[in-house]
Amino acid sequence: MAVSSRIQLRKPFLTTKRREALIFYLLVAPWVIGFLVFTLGPILFSLYVSFTQWSMLSQPVWVGLENYRNIFQDPDIGHSLGITAKYSLASVPLRLVVALFLAILLNEATIAVGLFRTAFYLPGVVASVSVAVLWQWIFNPRFGPFNAALRLFGIQGPSWFSDPNWAIWGLVIMSAWGVGGEMLIFLAGLKGIPQTLYEAAEIDGAGRLQRFLRITLPILSPTIFFNLVMSVIGSFQTFDSAFVISTARAGAIGSPLKSTLFYMLYLYQNAFSFLKMGYAAAMAWVLFIVIVSITYLINRTSSRWVFYG
Amino acid sequence: MAIQTTSRPAPVARRREYNLGNILHKGVVYALLIGLSLLFLFPFFWMILSALKPEHQIYRWPPQWFPDPIQWSNFADVFGNPYLPFQVFIKNTLILEVGMITGRLLSCTLVAYGFARLEAPGRDLIFGILLATLMLPGAVLLIPRFILFSQMGWINTFNPLIIPAWFGEAYAIFLMRQFFRTIPKELEESAIVDGANRLQVIFQIIVPLSIPVVTVIGILSFKDIWNDFMGPLLYLNEVSKYTVAVGLAYLNGQFDTQMNLLMAASVTLMMPTLILFFIAQRAFVEGITMTGLKG
Numbered sequence: 154m155a156v157s158s159r160i161q162l163r164k165p166f167l168t169t170k171r172r173e174a175l176i177f178y179l180l181v182a183p184w185v186i187g188f189l190v191f192t193l194g195p196i197l198f199s200l201y202v203s204f205t206q207w208s209m210l211s212q213p214v215w216v217g218l219e220n221y222r223n224i225f226q227d228p229d230i231g232h233s234l235g236i237t238a239k240y241s242l243a244s245v246p247l248r249l250v251v252a253l254f255l256a257i258l259l260n261e262a263t264i265a266v267g268l269f270r271t272a273f274y275l276p277g278v279v280a281s282v283s284v285a286v287l288w289q290w291i292f293n294p295r296f297g298p299f300n301a302a303l304r305l306f307g308i309q310g311p312s313w314f315s316d317p318n319w320a321i322w323g324l325v326i327m328s329a330w331g332v333g334g335e336m337l338i339f340l341a342g343l344k345g346i347p348q349t350l351y352e353a354a355e356i357d358g359a360g361r362l363q364r365f366l367r368i369t370l371p372i373l374s375p376t377i378f379f380n381l382v383m384s385v386i387g388s389f390q391t392f393d394s395a396f397v398i399s400t401a402r403a404g405a406i407g408s409p410l411k412s413t414l415f416y417m418l419y420l421y422q423n424a425f426s427f428l429k430m431g432y433a434a435a436m437a438w439v440l441f442i443v444i445v446s447i448t449y450l451i452n453r454t455s456s457r458w459v460f461y462g
Numbered sequence: 463m464a465i466q467t468t469s470r471p472a473p474v475a476r477r478r479e480y481n482l483g484n485i486l487h488k489g490v491v492y493a494l495l496i497g498l499s500l501l502f503l504f505p506f507f508w509m510i511l512s513a514l515k516p517e518h519q520i521y522r523w524p525p526q527w528f529p530d531p532i533q534w535s536n537f538a539d540v541f542g543n544p545y546l547p548f549q550v551f552i553k554n555t556l557i558l559e560v561g562m563i564t565g566r567l568l569s570c571t572l573v574a575y576g577f578a579r580l581e582a583p584g585r586d587l588i589f590g591i592l593l594a595t596l597m598l599p600g601a602v603l604l605i606p607r608f609i610l611f612s613q614m615g616w617i618n619t620f621n622p623l624i625i626p627a628w629f630g631e632a633y634a635i636f637l638m639r640q641f642f643r644t645i646p647k648e649l650e651e652s653a654i655v656d657g658a659n660r661l662q663v664i665f666q667i668i669v670p671l672s673i674p675v676v677t678v679i680g681i682l683s684f685k686d687i688w689n690d691f692m693g694p695l696l697y698l699n700e701v702s703k704y705t706v707a708v709g710l711a712y713l714n715g716q717f718d719t720q721m722n723l724l725m726a727a728s729v730t731l732m733m734p735t736l737i738l739f740f741i742a743q744r745a746f747v748e749g750i751t752m753t754g755l756k757g
């Protein structure tokens with residue numbers, strides 16, 4: 154009797170439903186706290202910092218929109234954004250074409266597929282710093298194998314990373330080496346295309362090229378869209394490779410002659426070399442707006458070329 | 463019926479016609495696969511050869527392909543260098559690995575279980591916010607997080623890298639939640655009837671059944687932490703605190719670094735992820751394709 158009355162007393166406070174909700178909040182609390190402290194808080198704070206002048210050695214000084222005004226007048230902003238855009242325009246299509254091509258080859262093969270897949274995927278697994286250090290040596294103008302290969306065709310290769318006109322193209326070529334992730338995503342997409350479609354098209358007399366253009370590409374278009382958006386976002390935040398290669402042998406960030414001064418490198422330089430935290434925070438917001446706008450534009454075009462089955 | 467019978471012979475004839483074409487096609491496919499995979503592997507090959515050469519054989523034209531004699535001492539030089547102690551870098555990186563992976567797996571398991579199984583007001587909203595954070599470019603968080611951690615006095619400690627890992631990571635939470643939802647509920651219900659609490663359910667029923675997804679997350683985390691450059695670069699500024707990746711970039715930044723030693727150090731940084739990849743290839747492939755399915 155006593156037991157049942159106790160249960161009746163407790164019921165209004167902790168019904169099973171409320172108990173479950175309480176446990177839910179307890180379990181999810183780590184992420185919510187982490188989100189507030191390490192993500193949302195910093196984001197709001199960074200908005201404030203972007204309106205101040207702050208070297209972190211003294212108190213921040215409110216300067217209103219001055220940082221943003223300066224961004225539009227700073228020639229290095231336009232320069233670094235231009236380099237980043239140029240790199241993105243060259244490397245993203247190159248990466249997508251190489252990744253798709255490799256995926257199609259793998260999809261056609263039946264023997265030793267795992268072996269080939271490993272060979273193509275491997276470069277995408279290793280550390281970006283190692284990749285940069287290694288390719289610096291591959292692109293060595295005098296002793297590197299890349300120019301040696303060009304010489305076989307009678308071409309005198311450029312000085313790559315020590316030539317301001319060529320450094321960025323070295324980075325573009327290097328980026329095509331690490332397409333393993335995109336390739337696997339394409340491969341998964343290709344595996345999902347029903348074989349019967351190809352058989353039907355073949356019976357109707359469609360050639361290989363036609364089958365590729367009329368079946369493979371349209372069905373794969375959501376995957377292409379995904380890889381495109383991810384690569385563009387990634388390319389606008391390029392940092393590791395350009396940082397490691399330009400600072401080699403005591404070089405300046407973005408050297409030679411600021412030719413690899415990517416936007417993120419210039420942001421890093423402002424924050425940690427010039428100690429202009431306010432300016433760097435404003436730069437980050439500008440980059441955020443640029444990335445969101447580009448993603449939005451790509452998304453707007455997608456209704457014309459992305460087909461969802 | 464009539465149409466079917468008349469159209470049937472045509473494809474058979476076509477297929478026979480195509481046989482030669484098909485053989486040719488296969489030939490081209492395999493030739494390209496072999497050629498391209500050798501091309502993709504060549505840089506690794508060149509790196510390892512360079513890492514084993516004495517310095518004078520590195521700068522030689524025409525290039526000397528194979529090191530003669532093989533100079534294993536390059537690796538000893540990388541590890542024995544008092545100014546760039548790579549053995550310390552490896553130790554530092556391993557501290558980060560243990561601290562971060564433990565924290566991530568533990569916190570993500572708890573959070574993901576909550577999202578997968580429990581009903582509560584606001585759950586879908588919180589989950590939506592969690593997914594939205596996946597879209598956030600890291601650049602926006604760079605400066606304010608640095609300021610936050612420096613105000614906390616955490617610069618030049620491992621805290622800015624390890625502590626946040628204990629508060630869950632959106633992508634891992636998402637993967638685990640998806641996996642947990644495929645586990646039949648009946649298993650837990652009978653355990654709860656038998657008097658088990660939620661933590662017991664999570665660690666004695668859910669976790670043992672989720673080894674595949676936990677392995678994928680653990681392995682991919684190991685790789686990401688090992689390869690990470692920007693995080694350690696920002697927060698660790700004493701040589702004695704460097705990770706392997708930052709140590710290699712630092713070695714690369716010295717004016718007079720020997721190329722063969724640089725390559726030996728580069729091999730050192732690459733090797734653990736390569737070995738891990740060969741042991742657990744499936745986890746890598748699954749992790750990537752799961753990422754793709756997300757979009």
